[in-house]
């Protein structure tokens with residue numbers, strides 16, 4: 001495909017996304033119907049679509065409209081590329097710009113320039129203060145791809161060398177013990193020997209750092225209450241000796257966990273909601289609760305535009321409910337860890353404050369935030385101790 005044809009394909013995908021279709025599925029459907037598109041073409045179309053999704057408002061302002069075509073014109077202008085270079089009408093490229101399109105477009109301002117909905121920008125400022133602008137800016141760019149090296153299988157240096165032999169280039173991240181940031185060959189990861197053998201897992205650096213920050217006595221019985229695919233349990237089990245239990249309201253979401261645990265060389269017992277009470281009490285319970293994901297929006301940028309104040313209030317109720325249910329499973333003297341991949345106070349400090357107001361047997365230990373940065377996603381962790 002020519003560069004212009006890739007732009008035309010991205011416009012088609014964005015028009016479907018504007019109608020409410022999920023971007024990933026729309027891209028997959030497009031690729032199925034575009035047999036002429038090679039892997040480089042598919043990656044280029046995907047890059048255009050996701051770049052617009054991250055910068056939707058500013059692209060609309062710069063492109064002078066909200067259709068796929070205007071959004072792509074806005075994106076190219078934002079990237080310092082003259083749209084006329086690609087909108088040529090030749091071959092499969094989009095038709096040339098009209099006079100009206102050439103004249104349309106303006107520089108974005110305020111929350112529009114931050115590429116955030118108006119109602120969210122003040123909440124970013126409230127949560128991050130002077131760091132809000134930088135966080136919003138980082139969310140306008142691609143996320144890094146990061147691996148966690150499994151200390152039970154190999155060392156970081158050995159993993160890096162083995163990955164390089166498979167065409168995957170990465171470098172160790174300073175201040176993160178087991179993290180490797182991938183700079184080349186990311187599409188080869190899932191087929192690599194190290195990944196298939198459980199020596200590396202895909203995991204954001206901030207999640208890794210948060211799990212590194214948790215200290216637990218050797219042999220502790222630990223429950224991951226919102227385990228999902230088990231990323232956090234596996235990170236803990238890779239460095240601590242404990243007895244590991246995983247629970248999730250959706251059993252289906254834990255379906256990959258047993259195989260991942262075997263690959264990683266650790267034992268994790270998955271349990272249903274009906275079993276969890278009888279298996280307790282636990283020395284520690286981790287609640288990696290469902291959240292807006294605001295710290296990770298560069299990975300799933302549609303969520304940035306879809307979240308509403310009502311959704312946020314709903315999430316806060318779910319988070320409070322999970323904390324209340326999980327807290328009764330902790331043994332006296334035990335610990336409760338609460339974490340989100342959101343930067344919003346409403347989902348972090350406010351949930352913890354509300355929980356402490358309703359319960360007098362808990363005291364708060366450390367709580368920590370990881371910023372949205374070039375290195376990692378936004379992440380929040382609070383540690384609570386049962387008296």
Ligand SMILES: C[S@@+](CC[C@H](N)C(=O)[O-])C[C@H]1O[C@@H](n2cnc3c(N)ncnc32)[C@H](O)[C@@H]1O
Pocket residue numbers: 225226227228229230231232233247248249250253288289290291318322
């Ligand atoms: C942020 S994800 C967990 C990610 C996972 N810990 C990991 O590291 O891969 C939140 C999980 O909470 C689960 N969940 C939602 N409501 C829940 C509830 N009331 N009780 C327990 N789990 C719940 C969801 O199914 C989802 O898998």
